Amino acid sequence: MKVVREIYDFIAGGSIxxxxxxxxxxxxxxxxxxxxxxxxxxxxxxxxxxxxxAATREKVA
Amino acid sequence: xxxxxxxxxxxxxxxxxxxxxxxxxxxxxxxxGWRTALTGAAWAFAALxxxxxxxxxxxxxxxxxxxxxxxxxxxxxxxxxxxxRKAIWRAAGRKAMHDERxxxxxxxxxxxxxxxxxxxxxxxFQGVFVEGLEVAVIVVTFAATxxxxxxxxxxxxxxxxxIVIVAAIVLRAPFARVPENxxxxxxxxxxxxxxxxxxxxxxxxRWWAGDATLFWFIGIYxxxxxxxxxxxxxPVTA
Numbered sequence: 001m002k003v004v005r006e007i008y009d010f011i012a013g014g015s016i017x018x019x020x021x022x023x024x025x026x027x028x029x030x031x032x033x034x035x036x037x038x039x040x041x042x043x044x045x046x047x048x049x050x051x052x053x054a055a056t057r058e059k060v061a
Numbered sequence: 062x063x064x065x066x067x068x069x070x071x072x073x074x075x076x077x078x079x080x081x082x083x084x085x086x087x088x089x090x091x092x093x094g095w096r097t098a099l100t101g102a103a104w105a106f107a108a109l110x111x112x113x114x115x116x117x118x119x120x121x122x123x124x125x126x127x128x129x130x131x132x133x134x135x136x137x138x139x140x141x142x143x144x145x146r147k148a149i150w151r152a153a154g155r156k157a158m159h160d161e162r163x164x165x166x167x168x169x170x171x172x173x174x175x176x177x178x179x180x181x182x183x184x185x186f187q188g189v190f191v192e193g194l195e196v197a198v199i200v201v202t203f204a205a206t207x208x209x210x211x212x213x214x215x216x217x218x219x220x221x222x223x224i225v226i227v228a229a230i231v232l233r234a235p236f237a238r239v240p241e242n243x244x245x246x247x248x249x250x251x252x253x254x255x256x257x258x259x260x261x262x263x264x265x266x267r268w269w270a271g272d273a274t275l276f277w278f279i280g281i282y283x284x285x286x287x288x289x290x291x292x293x294x295x296p297v298t299a
Contacts, residue, residue, distance in 0.1 A: 010195075011136065013143030022135055029264045041266045045278070048138060048257055049285050056146045056289045060156050 017058055021051025064210045066275070067203050068217035070251040074199055075221035077244045078192040080236045083229035084161045085188030088168035091233070093181035101185025102226070109193045117204040117211055131263030133202040137256025140199070141282075145249030149286055151242045153293035158242060161235040193222070199252070206259050246286060254278035 012018050025047035029040055082102075090098035150156035172181055196218050203214040229236070257278050261268060268274035 012139050013146070015139075015142065015146070018139050018142045022138055026135070026260070026264065029261075029266065037267050038269065041261060041268060044261055044264070044266060045257060045281065048253070049281065051138075052142050052145065052253070052282070052285055053289060055142050056149050056293060058146075060150055 015055045015058055017054035018051055021047060021054055025051065064213035066251075067207060067210050067255075068213035070248065070255070071196065071200055071203065071214045071217035072221045073244050073251070074248045075193075075196045075218040076225055077239075077241055077248065078196050079222045079225035080161065080239050080241060081159070081164075082189045082192040083225050084165050084235040085168055086185050086226070087229050087233065087235060088165050088172060089181045089185040089188075090230070092169055092172040093176075093178055095230075097178050097181040098185045101182040102189045105186045105189035105193065106222070108190055109197045112194075112197045113200055113215065116201045117215070128263065129205040130259040133205045134256050134258075134260030134263055136198075136202060137252050138260060139256075140195070141249050141251070141253030141256050143249075144245050145253060145282070145286055148242050148246035148249055149290050149293060152246070152290045154295050155293055161239075161241075165235040203255075250279055250282045250286065253282050 008014070025044050028047060029044050032040060032043075035043075086098050086102050089101065147156065151158050168184070172184065175181075200211075200214045200218050204211040225236075254275050258268065258272070258275050270277065
């Protein structure tokens, strides 16, 4: 369990918002293929920016 | 993709990590002798080189880059967010700045109490390996997405490591005045930008300016980081 925690901390820096936000960005892009490509690209970038904001609002690690 | 972009990113990432590693190697060198300190550091560099040599060329030889981008890109985004949010916290005063002098003093006190040379070797090895591991992962992942530029990433990382380690040995003092937080912010923005570009490509998105969209991302994330720093800044109390 400690090893898993160490790997998680190494990759995500202990953030919960970062992997969750990134998963939402990826799933939104995959699940909405019918949208205009420019809108999909813009949505992806916007969700990553919001993910950065959410991760920054988390408790200081 | 320009080799200077990838080489410059690994150079800066390696420089800032090696500044932290140099503080530890320096503490070991001064308290337990340079032979112990440099032997530990050399073994750590050898271990990091094995990781890069074992995985870098293998990933670089993969023909289908798209699926690799979909694996590597998210890693880069997560690494980028980790680096950038720490830089934002420090710039905003929510987290203490990295104080190389204080870390150096703490390491020296610990090593003087231990006296055992094996502790010095282990400390030096661990300091270089742990700080360098993230750089090695970045170099390997760059190799996966831009195989032709593997040499640029490797030489960027190696050049920074050599410059910092040699400077530390010559100066014999921790790099207390290196603007570590600013460098970390730049690396965070670059990793986040490259990760966004590659993940999008892996997902089949068509970026409006091809690889040059990277510079749009750099601008977007710099603006976002500046706004978040202002938002996170603690109110001044009288």
